[in-house]
Amino acid sequence: MDPSLNILVAEDNADDVFLLQQAFRKAGVGSRLQVVGDGAEALAYLKGEGAFRDRGNYPFPQVVLLDLNMPRLNGFEVLEALRNDGQYRGLIIHVLSASARDADVLRVYELGANSYVVKPSRLDVLVDWVRALHQWHQFTVFPPRPTGVISGNAIGGL
Numbered sequence: 001m002d003p004s005l006n007i008l009v010a011e012d013n014a015d016d017v018f019l020l021q022q023a024f025r026k027a028g029v030g031s032r033l034q035v036v037g038d039g040a041e042a043l044a045y046l047k048g049e050g051a052f053r054d055r056g057n058y059p060f061p062q063v064v065l066l067d068l069n070m071p072r073l074n075g076f077e078v079l080e081a082l083r084n085d086g087q088y089r090g091l092i093i094h095v096l097s098a099s100a101r102d103a104d105v106l107r108v109y110e111l112g113a114n115s116y117v118v119k120p121s122r123l124d125v126l127v128d129w130v131r132a133l134h135q136w137h138q139f140t141v142f143p144p145r146p147t148g149v150i151s152g153n154a155i156g157g158l
Helices: 014-027 039-047 075-084 102-110 123-138
Strands: 006-010 032-036 063-066 092-097 115-118
Touching: 006 039, 014 032, 014 123, 032 039, 039 063, 039 075, 063 075, 075 092, 075 102, 092 102, 102 115
Parallel strands: 006 032, 006 063, 063 092, 092 115
Antiparallel strands: none
């Protein structure tokens, strides 16, 4: 994973966001984490709408870390919206959830997530996961950005 990799974190729990930020720092991963607090903000960020129009401050992410239980739009709804829009089908989406329910796991994969991870409850385990994610993404070739996104700047109707 390139240190300049942009990751969108869609998570409404401030404690989980703090732990994730700590895990990235302790893992020595220099990726840029952009955080939104609900599913509607996640979609607005990805589309470059409203407060997220400035792609210099809100670059299009190569990876999304998506919580399931969020206000306004939940993670299932966000995932479904993105996978039903041809522009975002190739976006790498890792679901991070407290739920280990088989029904949730099955539904997430049916909707097209790239992975499903039950949130580790210990920081050292979360750090290990961040390192594994980092190492995996070092070898990942990312799909082209959606139409309307060039060099991190939104253009057109995104």
